[in-house]
Amino acid sequence: MSNAAPLTGAPPPGATRAEGRRRTLAVVFAGFCAFLTLYAPQPLLPMMAQAFQVSAKAATRVMAASTLAVVLAAPLVSMLADRFGRKRVIVPSALLLSIATLLAATAGGLGQLLLWRFWQGIFTPGIFAVTVAYINEEWAEGAGSAMAAYVGGTVLGGFSGRMISAFVAAATSWRGSFAVLGALALLGAIGMWRWLPPDRRMAQPRPAREMAAAMLRHLRNPRLVATYAVGFCVLFTLLGAFAYVNFYLAAPPFRLGTRGLGLVFTVYLAGAVFTPIAGRTIDRRGHRFALTVAMFVAASGISLTLVPRLPFVLVGLAMCCTGAWIAQSAASSYIGTVAHEARAAAVGLYVMFYYLGGTFGSELPGHLWSRGGWPACVGLIVTVQLLTAALGAVFWRPQPGAAV
Numbered sequence: 001m002s003n004a005a006p007l008t009g010a011p012p013p014g015a016t017r018a019e020g021r022r023r024t025l026a027v028v029f030a031g032f033c034a035f036l037t038l039y040a041p042q043p044l045l046p047m048m049a050q051a052f053q054v055s056a057k058a059a060t061r062v063m064a065a066s067t068l069a070v071v072l073a074a075p076l077v078s079m080l081a082d083r084f085g086r087k088r089v090i091v092p093s094a095l096l097l098s099i100a101t102l103l104a105a106t107a108g109g110l111g112q113l114l115l116w117r118f119w120q121g122i123f124t125p126g127i128f129a130v131t132v133a134y135i136n137e138e139w140a141e142g143a144g145s146a147m148a149a150y151v152g153g154t155v156l157g158g159f160s161g162r163m164i165s166a167f168v169a170a171a172t173s174w175r176g177s178f179a180v181l182g183a184l185a186l187l188g189a190i191g192m193w194r195w196l197p198p199d200r201r202m203a204q205p206r207p208a209r210e211m212a213a214a215m216l217r218h219l220r221n222p223r224l225v226a227t228y229a230v231g232f233c234v235l236f237t238l239l240g241a242f243a244y245v246n247f248y249l250a251a252p253p254f255r256l257g258t259r260g261l262g263l264v265f266t267v268y269l270a271g272a273v274f275t276p277i278a279g280r281t282i283d284r285r286g287h288r289f290a291l292t293v294a295m296f297v298a299a300s301g302i303s304l305t306l307v308p309r310l311p312f313v314l315v316g317l318a319m320c321c322t323g324a325w326i327a328q329s330a331a332s333s334y335i336g337t338v339a340h341e342a343r344a345a346a347v348g349l350y351v352m353f354y355y356l357g358g359t360f361g362s363e364l365p366g367h368l369w370s371r372g373g374w375p376a377c378v379g380l381i382v383t384v385q386l387l388t389a390a391l392g393a394v395f396w397r398p399q400p401g402a403a404v
Contacts, residue, residue, distance in 0.1 A: 024149050026195040031153025033094050033188035034128035037101050037120055037181050040161035043261035044174050046250040052110040057366025060243045064362035065114045069121025070355040077126045085199045086134040093126025094189035102182035105175045155272050166262020214342030223338045226395030230331045231350050232357030233388040237381045238324045240361035248374040267318040271325040278326040287334040288396040291327050295389040298323025299382045
């Protein structure tokens with residue numbers, strides 16, 4: 001990784017240092033906008049359930065609609081980017097995402113809102129997936145710093161989306177939150193259009209038939225399939241926890257309002273702090289060890305939320321999201337050690353299964369919520385977390401002489 005500061009990546013040939021900073025800022029905007037809207041409705045779910053007079057399970061489909069769309073769109077955007085160019089996919093995707101977000105503010109009912117949330121999910125992979133490829137190809141040096149800046153943008157976007165939506169909705173309505181987020185996404189799209197240079201070093205795309213054959217080979221690799229299952233389980237537990245905990249905290253004895261539910265998501269900052277530190281543990285002790293510890297921390301944390309005291313719930317949620325992010329880091333890096341060919345295809349499959357897990361995580365706990373409330377949801381989440389650790393223990397066999 002380059003020692004350059006995150007916003008001072010080396011500029012392309014013939015460009016000034018200021019232009020280099022602007023293109024790095026453009027990828028920060030890409031990360032920010034990609035995740036600004038995807039998870040933003042989480043603290044609004046109790047408000048939406050009341051506004052639409054629907055159950056908690058029906059309200060959480062606002063989350064599932066977008067994650068399902070990501071699953072469907074993710075395999076296609078790479079082919080579009082290979083054909084038309086990275087910037088020509090990133091910028092229109094960002095623009096269309098902002099339009100879909102603004103139109104969500106006009107929804108007359110839950111069905112219309114789900115439609116626009118679905119389109120938000122369709123356009124999102126065109127930003128986050130293609131931007132990663134753009135950075136790897138366009139930065140001759142300083143790519144590590146540029147990628148770190150991009151990841152920082154994704155963290156800031158995900159956190160800001162939840163906080164902004166909660167505070168704006170508390171002051172106005174859920175419609176106001178979508179209007180504000182859509183306007184911010186539009187500004188980000190304009191920044192990307194102005195400051196992201198056209199592609200100069202785009203890699204030669206592999207034929208679609210060759211990529212499909214590589215994916216089939218990956219799906220016959222037990223260790224890769226187990227890794228895809230781990231990714232599925234990680235987002236299942238994360239979205240399951242942070243969707244239904246809003247209903248738990250909105251009810252007695254907590255009675256948190258929309259603004260308070262938004263503040264709950266400050267626990268994500270703990271994950272942003274501890275996950276990079278855990279990366280060194282992955283390097284020293286191995287992926288399997290890191291996954292096991294991460295799932296133990298996450299399961300302990302979500303169990304702690306059963307204590308009916310807000311400080312215990314907040315600590316538990318911080319432990320849960322930190323464990324999930326460490327597990328995600330372990331799984332993502334493990335792919336590189338197992339996939340010896342067509343790694344882009346291997347990562348693409350992982351993204352599909354990861355967001356498919358988020359779709360099920362937003363939906364399935366609802367069946368238990370209506371019967372046993374938050375304790376029943378916690379039971380399901382802990383079960384999936386223990387299954388995740390078991391998958392790593394059984395299938396993540398280390399290479400000879402490597403750490404476990």
